[in-house]
Amino acid sequence: MTVSLSGKEVASKIEEKFSGSVVESSAENLVIKSDRVLDVARFLKETDGLDFDYLNFVTAVDRYDHFEVVYLLSSLEHNHSLMIKARCYDRENPALPSVVDVWQGADFQEREIYDLFGIKFEGHPNMKRIFLWDGFDGHPLRKDYI
Amino acid sequence: MAVRTEPFVLNMGPVHPSTHGVFRMRATLDGEVVVDIEPVFGYLHRGIEKLTEQRTYNGIVPLTDRLDYISSMSNNLAYCLAVEKLAGIKVPERAEYIRVIIAELQRIAALLIAVGAFLNDCGAYFTPFLYMFREREKIVDLFEMVSGQRLTYNYMRVGGVSQDLPEEFMPALRKFMDKMPHYMDEYDQLLMQNEILIARAKGVGILSGEQAINCSASGPVLRASGVNWDIRKADPYSIYDRFDFDIPTQTTGDCYDRYRQRVDEMRQSLRIIQQAMEQLPPGPVRAEVPHLVRPPVGEAYARLEAPKGELGFYLVSDNSIAPDRCHIRPPSLINLTALRDMVRGWKVADLIIIFGSIDITVGEIDR
Amino acid sequence: MEIEPARKYIYSDTELDREEGQVIEDLKAQSQQPIPDPDQWLGEELEQNILLTTVDALINWGRRSSLWTAICFPACCAFEMIAANGPRFDLARFGMEILRASPRQADLMITAGTLTWKMAPNVRRIYNQIAEPKWVIAMGACAISGGIFASAEYAVVPGYNRIIPVDVYIPGCPPRPEALIYGIQMLQKKIARRKNIDVRKLLER
Numbered sequence: 001m002t003v004s005l006s007g008k009e010v011a012s013k014i015e016e017k018f019s020g021s022v023v024e025s026s027a028e029n030l031v032i033k034s035d036r037v038l039d040v041a042r043f044l045k046e047t048d049g050l051d052f053d054y055l056n057f058v059t060a061v062d063r064y065d066h067f068e069v070v071y072l073l074s075s076l077e078h079n080h081s082l083m084i085k086a087r088c089y090d091r092e093n094p095a096l097p098s099v100v101d102v103w104q105g106a107d108f109q110e111r112e113i114y115d116l117f118g119i120k121f122e123g124h125p126n127m128k129r130i131f132l133w134d135g136f137d138g139h140p141l142r143k144d145y146i
Numbered sequence: 147m148a149v150r151t152e153p154f155v156l157n158m159g160p161v162h163p164s165t166h167g168v169f170r171m172r173a174t175l176d177g178e179v180v181v182d183i184e185p186v187f188g189y190l191h192r193g194i195e196k197l198t199e200q201r202t203y204n205g206i207v208p209l210t211d212r213l214d215y216i217s218s219m220s221n222n223l224a225y226c227l228a229v230e231k232l233a234g235i236k237v238p239e240r241a242e243y244i245r246v247i248i249a250e251l252q253r254i255a256a257l258l259i260a261v262g263a264f265l266n267d268c269g270a271y272f273t274p275f276l277y278m279f280r281e282r283e284k285i286v287d288l289f290e291m292v293s294g295q296r297l298t299y300n301y302m303r304v305g306g307v308s309q310d311l312p313e314e315f316m317p318a319l320r321k322f323m324d325k326m327p328h329y330m331d332e333y334d335q336l337l338m339q340n341e342i343l344i345a346r347a348k349g350v351g352i353l354s355g356e357q358a359i360n361c362s363a364s365g366p367v368l369r370a371s372g373v374n375w376d377i378r379k380a381d382p383y384s385i386y387d388r389f390d391f392d393i394p395t396q397t398t399g400d401c402y403d404r405y406r407q408r409v410d411e412m413r414q415s416l417r418i419i420q421q422a423m424e425q426l427p428p429g430p431v432r433a434e435v436p437h438l439v440r441p442p443v444g445e446a447y448a449r450l451e452a453p454k455g456e457l458g459f460y461l462v463s464d465n466s467i468a469p470d471r472c473h474i475r476p477p478s479l480i481n482l483t484a485l486r487d488m489v490r491g492w493k494v495a496d497l498i499i500i501f502g503s504i505d506i507t508v509g510e511i512d513r
Numbered sequence: 514m515e516i517e518p519a520r521k522y523i524y525s526d527t528e529l530d531r532e533e534g535q536v537i538e539d540l541k542a543q544s545q546q547p548i549p550d551p552d553q554w555l556g557e558e559l560e561q562n563i564l565l566t567t568v569d570a571l572i573n574w575g576r577r578s579s580l581w582t583a584i585c586f587p588a589c590c591a592f593e594m595i596a597a598n599g600p601r602f603d604l605a606r607f608g609m610e611i612l613r614a615s616p617r618q619a620d621l622m623i624t625a626g627t628l629t630w631k632m633a634p635n636v637r638r639i640y641n642q643i644a645e646p647k648w649v650i651a652m653g654a655c656a657i658s659g660g661i662f663a664s665a666e667y668a669v670v671p672g673y674n675r676i677i678p679v680d681v682y683i684p685g686c687p688p689r690p691e692a693l694i695y696g697i698q699m700l701q702k703k704i705a706r707r708k709n710i711d712v713r714k715l716l717e718r
Contacts, residue, residue, distance in 0.1 A: 002381035055362050056449075057480075059473040061462055070460070072447060076359060076375050083447075105362025107483050116195075128530065131188035131512060132668065133631050135534030140667050141196055155524050160635050161584060163614040168587050168632060172526070184526060189632040190587055193665030200664065208661065215589035279599040297592055297687050509588055 003080045004028070010050070010082060017043055029070075029083040037086050038097040038123075044073060044082070045102055051075045052082065055103035060113045062143045067094055067119055088119060098124040116141040153181055156494075160189045164267055164498050167508035171501075178493045183486055190512040198472040203229055203439045204304055206472065211298035213474065214510040217256035219248050219289070220452040222302035227383055228448035228459035229304045233441035240429040241306035242385045246422045247319075248292070248301070249450075250415040254326075255285040256453035257366075257408045257415075260505040264405055265337070267502035268346050274337065281329055284322055291315050304439050306432030319423065326416060334409070347401040351488045351500035354399060361484040364477055365455025367504055370407040371399035377451040389421050401503040408505075438467050454478055454505060474513055478506035536634050544633070544675040551678045569708060576620070576646065577704040579608035580697075583619035583643060585636060587626030590653040590687045594625045597690035607697060616642040621700075622677075623693075627655035627662055628670040640677045648704070650696055651679045654686040661686065 011025035014032075021036035032040050044052045052073040061068045067088040074081040088094035098121035099106050110121045111130040118139040120127060129136065138145055153176045160168040168189035174182040194213065198206050210225045211218040223245055230237060237245075262278035286296050291312055293301040301308055337343060353363070358371040368375060376393045378386045394410035396403035441463045449458035455477025462471040481504050489497050586594065598604050598612070609621075616622075616639050628636060640649070651673050654660035659671040673679055680703065683696035 053359055056456070057458065057460065057473070057475040059460060059475075061471045061473075072460075076373065079380055103362065104360050105480055105483050108479055128527070129188075131191040133188070133534040133537045134527075134530040135538055136667075138667075140193065145667075160632060161639055163584060163612075167591070168626075172524075172529075174524075189629060189635075190627065191629055191631065191668050192627055192662040193668050194662075197662065197665055212589055212661070215592065276599055279596065280601075283596070283599070283601050296596075296689060297589060 001079075002074065005080050005082045007082070010044075013047070013050070014040055014043065023087070029085055031085045031087065034086045034088055034096050038099060038102070040084070041071075041099045041102045049078075051077055053077075053103075055099070055105045056081070058099075058106050058109040058113065060117045060119060062117065062141065064143060065089070067091075067117060069096060069113065069119065071099070094119040095122055096120075097122050100124055115139070118142065151176060164502070166263060166502065166506055169506070169508055169511075171497075173494070173497065175494065180489050180492055180494065180497050183489055183497070185482060185485065187508070187511050190508050192513070194513045195472060195474065199468060199470070202467045203441075203469065204437055206469075207302065208298070208300045210474075211300055212509060213476075213513060214256075214452065214454060214457075214478070214507045215297060216259050216507055217252050217453045218297065218299050219252040219301060220256075220450065220457065222299065223249055224448065224450045224452065224457045225459050226302045226304050227450060228446055228461050229439065229441065231448045232444060232446035232461050232463055233304075233435075233439060235305050235433055235435055235439075237306050237384075237433055238430050239427050240310075241431045241433075243422050243426045244307055244311060244431065245302065245384055246386070246389075247419055247426075248289075248307075250419045250422070251285050251288065253415050253453045254412050255282050257412050258282050260453070261405060261408050264401075264499075264502045264505070265343070267498050268343060270342075274333075277333070281326070288315065288318055288322065291318065303432060305435040306430075308432070310431045316423070319419075323416065323420060323423070327413075330409070330413065330416075338406075338409075343405075344402065346499060347405060347503070349398075350401050350492065350496050351503065352398060352400045353484055353488050357484060357487065358399070361487075362480050363455070363484055364481065365452070366404060366407045366411060367455065367481050367484075369393065370396045370403040372397055377449060377456055381449070383448065383450055388425075389418050391417050401499055404503040404505075440465060440467055449475070452477060454507070454510070455481055474510075476510045476513065478504075478508075479511045482506060482511070533634075537630055540634050540637065540676075541630050544670070547672065547674040548676075548678045550674070551680060570705075573705050573707055577701040580621040580648075580700075581611045581619045582609060583616040583622045583639060584612055584614055585622055585624050585626075585639060587624075587628065587632065588655065590625035590656070593687040593690055593693065594623060594652070597693050602690035602694065604694070604697075607694075607701075609697070616640075617644065619643055620646065621648050621650065623650045623652055624656045624673050625652045625687075627660065628673055628676065629668050630670055631668070633670055633676050636673075637676050646707075648680045648700055649673070649677055650681045650683060650700060652683045652693060652696070653688060654684060657682050657684060 006027050007025040007030040011022045011030055014022055018039055021033050023031040023033055044050050052075050054074045054076055056072040056074055059070050069086045071084045098110055110124055113119050115129045115131050153174050156173045156175055158171045160170045170186040172184045173180055194209055207222055210221040213221045258278040258281055262275035265274040290296055293299040353371050355372045358368050372395055374395050379393055391414045396407050443465050445462045447458055447460045449456050457477055458475035460473040461469050464470045488500050651657055656673045659669050662669045663671055681696050681700045683692055685692050
């Protein structure tokens with residue numbers, strides 16, 4: 001049975017290494033500051049005992065006043081999982097660092113989030129629209145799209 | 147005298163006989179050797195994730211049918227598992243057993259098409275494909291008895307299944323289970339040691355285990371590269387922990403191993419169906435939930451081992467009759483992340499085979 | 514891990530994308546009304562009690578008994594089309610087992626699947642490449658009016674008749690292979706009434 005790790009324990013480990021990067025933590029998930037995502041991702045992949053080498057999915061949710069990008073990580077060896085979130089408060093030009101260098105599986109999913117929500121991922125080698133055509137006006141999955 | 151060559155770009159366009167649907171690749175070739183490819187999709191983007199925000203929870207089930215239209219029952223089941231996890235609904239025993247039988251039958255039907263299409267790409271033009279269709283028609287007949295439809299079943303509901311199995315289902319299922327192993331032996335005899343298949347597919351398009359994990363591959367693609375990870379054993383959903391089955395894995399991760407992996411998985415599915423048939427209890431098939439389900443505020447992610455890989459639904463609810471956000475984790479799109487590295491250095495004909503062995507459905511990529 | 518895009522030194526993918534996007538926007542702007550179905554000629558001539566010559570009957574029999582399909586299989590209806598070609602519902606008995614990849618060698622286009630604006634210029638181009646006489650069957654609810662996805666107007670074309678003229682509409686989601694065969698037989702009856710040689714004009718010369 002895949003154990004989903006408690007956000008609070010992992011938060012304490014992250015706080016030791018990168019202080020000030022955890023915004024809030026609960027039993028189900030962990031919220032990280034948006035500019036520290038890449039450092040925390042590398043730390044989670046390389047630390048023994050955590051070893052999160054498999055990225056299940058990356059997606060975004062529009063929470064009316066901010067965007068929330070959700071990552072679900074798992075470790076195939078220890079059979080545990082963790083959900084991480086990062087928030088973007090800017091509605092005009094939201095941006096986050098890209099985790100493609102850590103887990104290559106995030107490649108197409110981050111392009112999809114840019115296409116449908118408008119959140120740019122810095123450091124992505126190929127940041128352009130994937131489902132809709134170039135020149136399409138707007139980002140359909142936002143709550144204020146008509 | 148040295149010949150100077152220049153690479154050129156070949157567009158394998160959206161309308162192409164071997165690309166399994168509307169999928170486009172811009173391939174940069176140096177002679178016949180592939181230097182780089184750039185996949186372009188979105189030709190079937192129907193906005194399913196946006197449409198889910200306008201429909202009720204039970205009304206989204208027909209939309210999920212059209213995602214991976216070859217294995218509709220698995221999509222329905224994954225969605226219903228997510229809603230049941232979010233709302234805390236317990237499913238009755240008989241419904242669980244029916245779900246397992248139907249899901250494994252669907253796995254066999256989808257893997258038959260996957261194997262048939264792969265052999266079609268290898269050059270056996272349509273003969274094995276139509277043979278596999280003969281078996282798929284028998285399974286589709288069973289599904290038609292149960293749900294009334296041939297392709298997009300709309301059978302699972304939140305809290306169970308929509309109606310009970312009719313009387314003629316179990317005798318027909320027994321007849322199918324008696325004959326299916328003979329058909330599988332027939333295929334093995336014709337194809338497993340076939341010289342042309344081995345020459346074309348062995349050693350082609352190798353994906354190593356670490357590469358597969360880094361690219362978040364799942365399903366037969368991951369297991370053929372040697373990684374022993376199956377959600378039915380690692381994170382059992384429904385009642386899969388009561389059945390006795392093995393997880394086959396292969397060693398190299400080339401196209402022949404992926405083909406072999408799918409055939410082995412079909413045999414394991416037959417074992418599961420046999421055990422589930424014997425243990426099927428009587429009882430209600432649907433939990434007592436209102437039709438307009440209203441889950442509490444929160445979010446949930448439920449996943450299942452679909453024939454293509456890990457299919458998951460991430461639902462966010464705000465206590466109304468429609469979900470706030472429904473994200474679908476598509477196994478085909480994520481398995482494609484590894485395509486670029488697998489293909490470089492091979493020829494155009496190998497590109498088609500490697501692409502066919504990943505086995506995608508465009509309805510799931512584009513949603 | 515470095516992912517270097519080799520394509521940037523051979524072609525510019527941003528320019529290609531921009532041109533294609535412009536084509537799609539232009540097509541969307543000019544397809545706001547549906548194209549009328551090509552059967553106006555049938556209504557008038559039946560009333561005038563046409564006299565079909567035996568040469569006409571022979572040509573029509575040849576054309577309708579061996580229709581060759583061009584491939585245009587976006588989505589789920591494609592599997593019912595393939596099942597119709599399969600061993601149980603055999604389309605080969607109507608002379609239609611050939612699914613030609615090249616539209617130059619086809620004369621029928623069965624549109625099996627949802628049409629999106631991104632795909633629309635390609636479908637129009639395939640239709641233009643088919644030689645006359647050509648027919649189109651719109652298969653399934655998505656092909657008739659956008660179907661279950663019609664509310665996602667930003668991406669889905671509400672029916673193929675915005676882009677190409679359609680002869681026969683087959684409802685269903687997906688239509689059973691028997692329904693597809695019935696639609697093909699309706700098309701064959703339509704072809705049988707087509708007038709190829711105008712006898713009066715020949716006699717006037």
